[in-house]
Amino acid sequence: MNGRSGGSFAGKVFMVLGILLLPVLIVGGCAISGYNKAIAMSEGVTAQWGQVENQLQRRFDLIPNLVETVKGYAGHEKEVFAKVADARAAYTGAAANSPQRVKAASTLESALSRLLVIREAYPDLKANQNFMTLQAQLEGTENRLSQERRKYNLAVRALNTYCKGFFGRMFSGWAGVGPAEYFEVAEEAKAVPKVDFGTGE
Numbered sequence: 001m002n003g004r005s006g007g008s009f010a011g012k013v014f015m016v017l018g019i020l021l022l023p024v025l026i027v028g029g030c031a032i033s034g035y036n037k038a039i040a041m042s043e044g045v046t047a048q049w050g051q052v053e054n055q056l057q058r059r060f061d062l063i064p065n066l067v068e069t070v071k072g073y074a075g076h077e078k079e080v081f082a083k084v085a086d087a088r089a090a091y092t093g094a095a096a097n098s099p100q101r102v103k104a105a106s107t108l109e110s111a112l113s114r115l116l117v118i119r120e121a122y123p124d125l126k127a128n129q130n131f132m133t134l135q136a137q138l139e140g141t142e143n144r145l146s147q148e149r150r151k152y153n154l155a156v157r158a159l160n161t162y163c164k165g166f167f168g169r170m171f172s173g174w175a176g177v178g179p180a181e182y183f184e185v186a187e188e189a190k191a192v193p194k195v196d197f198g199t200g201e
Contacts, residue, residue, distance in 0.1 A: 084112065
C-alpha cells in the first residue's frame with residue numbers, strides 16, 4: 001500500500017516537473033534556433049559578399065590597363081583618371097565587408113562609366129584592339145558582378161528583415177548580429193555621364 005502511494009507520489013512529482021520544464025525547453029529551443037539563424041544569415045551575407053569581391057577584384061585588375069590604353073588617346077582627361085584612381089584607393093583602404101567598402105565599390109561605378117564614355121569622342125580608341133579586348137572582358141565581369149550583387153542584396157534583405165522583426169531583433173542582438181549594407185549603384189552612375197572633351201590642360 002505504502003509502496004504504491006510512494007510510487008504514485010513520485011510519478012506526480014515527475015509529471016509536475018515535466019509540465020514545468022516543457023515551456024522552458026520550448027523557449028530555450030526557440031532561443032537557440034533564433035540565435036543560430038541570426039548567425040547563419042550573417043555568415044550567408046559575408047559569404048555572398050566574398051563572391052561580389054571576386055568580381056570586383058577582377059574589375060580592379062582590368063582597370064589599370066584600361067586607363068593606360070585610354071590615356072594614349074585622351075591623356076588630358078586627368079579628372080576622370082583621378083576619380084578612377086581615388087575610387088580604387090578608397091576601396092582598397094576600407095575594411096573587408098564594411099559599409100565603407102560597399103560605398104567605395106558603388107562610387108567606382110560612376111568613375112568607370114565616365115572613363116568608358118570617353119571612347120565616343122575618339123574613333124581611333126574605339127577601333128583599338130587592346131581597348132576592345134579589355135572592354136569585352138570588363139563587360140563580362142560587370143555582368144557577373146551584377147548577378148553576384150543581386151544575390152548579395154537578397155541575402156542582405158533577408159538578414160535585415162530578420163533583424164527588424166520582433167523576435168529576430170532579440171535573437172540577433174544576442175548573437176551580436178546587425179543589419180548589413182546594401183550594395184547599390186551610386187545615383188551619379190545612373191545618370192548619363194558628361195565628360196568635357198576639351199583639349200586644354
